[in-house]
Amino acid sequence: MRKLTVSNRTEHTLSVEYYGPKQPHLNSCVILPEASTSLEVSSSKSHFVLSTDSSSKWSTYDDDEKVSVDADAFQTRFPLKFGAQWKAVKVEDGCPWRIYRSKTSRRHHRLLVLPKRNLASYLSELPDSVPLSSLALPGTHDSMALYGWPVSQCQDVTTPLPVQLQVGIRVLDIRLATKPEGLMAYHGVYPQHVSFQVILKTIHDFLTAPDTCRETIVMSIKQEDFVNVAPPVFSQKVRDEISGGPGGMEMFYLANKVPTLGEVRGKVVLFSRFGGDGNGWKDGLEGIGIHPTTWPDSKKNGFTWECKNTVVQTHDWYSIPSFLSIPEKVDLATRILLPPSNDLPTPTLSISFLSAASFPLGLPPLIARGFGWPSLGFGVEGVNSRVGSWLLTLLGEQEQPRVRGWVFMDFFRDPEDNAVVPLLVECNFRGRVGGQEGWPSIR
Numbered sequence: 001m002r003k004l005t006v007s008n009r010t011e012h013t014l015s016v017e018y019y020g021p022k023q024p025h026l027n028s029c030v031i032l033p034e035a036s037t038s039l040e041v042s043s044s045k046s047h048f049v050l051s052t053d054s055s056s057k058w059s060t061y062d063d064d065e066k067v068s069v070d071a072d073a074f075q076t077r078f079p080l081k082f083g084a085q086w087k088a089v090k091v092e093d094g095c096p097w098r099i100y101r102s103k104t105s106r107r108h109h110r111l112l113v114l115p116k117r118n119l120a121s122y123l124s125e126l127p128d129s130v131p132l133s134s135l136a137l138p139g140t141h142d143s144m145a146l147y148g149w150p151v152s153q154c155q156d157v158t159t160p161l162p163v164q165l166q167v168g169i170r171v172l173d174i175r176l177a178t179k180p181e182g183l184m185a186y187h188g189v190y191p192q193h194v195s196f197q198v199i200l201k202t203i204h205d206f207l208t209a210p211d212t213c214r215e216t217i218v219m220s221i222k223q224e225d226f227v228n229v230a231p232p233v234f235s236q237k238v239r240d241e242i243s244g245g246p247g248g249m250e251m252f253y254l255a256n257k258v259p260t261l262g263e264v265r266g267k268v269v270l271f272s273r274f275g276g277d278g279n280g281w282k283d284g285l286e287g288i289g290i291h292p293t294t295w296p297d298s299k300k301n302g303f304t305w306e307c308k309n310t311v312v313q314t315h316d317w318y319s320i321p322s323f324l325s326i327p328e329k330v331d332l333a334t335r336i337l338l339p340p341s342n343d344l345p346t347p348t349l350s351i352s353f354l355s356a357a358s359f360p361l362g363l364p365p366l367i368a369r370g371f372g373w374p375s376l377g378f379g380v381e382g383v384n385s386r387v388g389s390w391l392l393t394l395l396g397e398q399e400q401p402r403v404r405g406w407v408f409m410d411f412f413r414d415p416e417d418n419a420v421v422p423l424l425v426e427c428n429f430r431g432r433v434g435g436q437e438g439w440p441s442i443r
Contacts, residue, residue, distance in 0.1 A: 006111045007036040007396045009426075010097060014113065017049035018042075036398065050099070050113065085375040086389050088419040098422055102392045103375075112396050114426050119168035122425050124214040127440050128262025132269065133310055133349035134404055134437040135261070136337070136427040137218065138420075139171025140164055141355035141408040144185035144192045144199070150363045152190035154355065154410045161199060164412075165206045168421040171218040171406045174199060177225035178234060183241055186224040196241050204246035207266050216264040218406060220271040235275045256286045257308040258349055260438065302336060307349070314351045322361035323380050326370070329356055330386045337405040347437075350405030354383050368410040385415050391423040395430065402431035 008014050008031040017026045019042040026049075031037050041048070086102035089111075100112045117125070126135070142154040143164065155164075164172075176196055177186040183196035203219075206212050223234045243249050253259055253267045270289025278284035278291070285291055292312070293305045298319040305312050313336050320329055336350045356367045372379015394401035407424060435441040 002041050003038055003108045004041045004111060005036060005038045005108070005396075006031055006113070008033060008113050009395060009430075010113055010115045012052045012096070015051045017051075019047065034398075036396070048111075050097070052096075085381065085385070086392055088416040098426075100392055100419070100423075102389065102396075110392070110396055112392055114395065114422070115429075117422065117425055117429075119422060119425060120166045121212050121215060122168065122428070123170065123216060123261065123265075124212075126261055126428060127438075128265070129260055129440055130438040131258055131260050131310075131347060132216075132218070132264070133258045133347050134439070136404050136424050137170045137406045138168050138412070138424045139173065139218070139406055139408045140169050140412055141173050141353055141410050142175060142187050143169075143172045144174065144194055145187040145190075147192055148187060148190040150365050151357075151359070152187040154187065154364050156411055156413060159413055161194075161202045162206070165203070165212075165217070167413075167418050168425050169412065170216065171220070171408065173220045173222070173408055175222050175224045176234075176238070177223075178229045178237055183237055188224060196238075197245055200242070200245035200247065200251075203268060204251060207247070207251065207268070214265045216261065216267055216269060218269045218271055220273055222273040231274065231276050232279060236280050238274065239281060252289070254281075254283075254287050254289050256289065256291050258290065258310045258347070300332070302332065310347045310349050312349045312351060316351075316353045318353060318356045319358055320356045320362050320367070321358060323366055323370075325356075325362070326367060326380060326383055326386070329367075330354075330383055330390070333383070334387060334390050337403050337407070339402050339404075351408075352405055353408045354387060355408060355410040356383070364410050369414045382414070384409060384411065384420055388415070388420045388423060391420070391427070395423065395426060400431035401427060403427035404437075 006016060011033050013033060014031045015028065016031060017028045018039060020027045021040055021042050029037060029039070086100060089099035089101055091097070091099060096116050098114045098116050102110045102112070104110060140155055143161065145152055145154040146157045146160065147153055175186055176183045181195070185192035185194045185196070185199065203217060207215060207217065221238060223231060225234070242252060251268055253264045253269045259269065272289045272291045273295065275281065275288045275291065278288045281288045290307055294303065296303050298317055300317045302313060302315040302317070304314070315333050315336050317329065317332060333352045333354050336352055355364065356362060357364045368382050368384050370380045370382030370385060374381040391403070394403065404427070409420070412418070412421060432439045
């Protein structure tokens with residue numbers, strides 16, 4: 001027998017069917033929108049049924065069938081496996097929910113039911129008045145680093161840039177080096193076999209497609225060959241390639257301030273970690289995008305800087321001693337994604353890197369993914385899984401979380417085949433108060 005707490009974070013009234021302890025027949029209950037209930041469920045007969053209408057008639061199904069749909073209702077049926085620390089429940093493509101199972105103790109588990117957002121175009125659902133500092137935007141650290149395992153690779157080869165954009169990534173970390181053929185993606189000295197022009201075309205195609213033309217992308221650009229190429233030369237190359245590339249300068253938002261979503265739909269917000277004093281760019285430093293005034297190397301407790309009327313708090317502690325520092329890394333990286341106990345009088349943008357690397361006991365795949373079987377006590381849980389567990393706890397609470405910030409991840413599809421990104425996306429629809437942080441007042 002187990003205790004199962006089901007949290008309904010959808011607009012549907014859910015009908016639940018389940019086996020109770022020592023009962024051969026199905027029990028049922030109803031969970032209202034934004035409500036939770038706790039059930040006593042059988043460990044031996046653990047199949048669980050969720051549907052949108054308890055009075056609907058469904059077609060019969062075999063034990064192996066998961067989903068049955070008719071014109072008036074949706075039903076999903078799945079086994080409750082109680083081993084994993086947390087897991088995304090696999091349902092058919094037509095399911096209107098994302099369902100997560102998590103464990104709080106050996107005999108107490110939680111089921112979180114969220115609406116299924118369109119990850120390719122979720123920003124189109126948000127109001128124009130919201131500044132980008134008030135959003136939770138999933139991003140990739142070293143977005144183009146698909147090669148160079150285990151030191152230089154930070155993303156899986158199955159997640160090139162077009163895939164990242166379609167599954168919800170909205171903040172890119174582009175590292176470039178100057179070559180005879182033009183700017184090329186690099187991570188350190190390791191080539192990533194794609195040109196800046198291909199990157200620009202991929203983004204232009206995404207932002208001009210009918211279904212995704214109301215999205216926006218934040219692009220951080222950083223120079224990787226600063227030892228051999230003078231920073232002003234690199235800055236000029238970036239400007240020239242943007243100007244001559246698909247969409248030209250018009251595709252970019254180049255003001256040195258945090259814009260509202262309405263100002264940048266269909267555009268790329270430049271985040272320039274290059275450019276020095278902005279020489280060669282129209283309006284100088286005021287025309288090279290959001291431009292950090294400081295970026296200390298791997299400062300453990302983070303740092304802050306100002307961008308016009310916005311305070312930017314940044315966590316980029318990447319040089320951790322080893323995988324033993326993963327819990328501390330996660331605590332520091334997630335802490336700044338929540339508002340302080342006393343909100344600052346000026347808007348705050350949080351930028352958090354979940355990535356970290358050190359040799360030999362803190363390589364990027366190990367830090368992001370962990371290793372072994374941590375749910376069984378053998379191994380280490382990675383950063384991504386720990387952040388997923390943190391988000392599930394917040395989203396399962398009755399008081400809605402106010403998570404916001406730009407979050408850069410390594411190997412973002414792990415764990416659970418892109419289970420963390422939808423949780424970050426869902427935070428954009430939770431804990432928002434009308435009339436605050438740019439959200440429209442409710443009349």
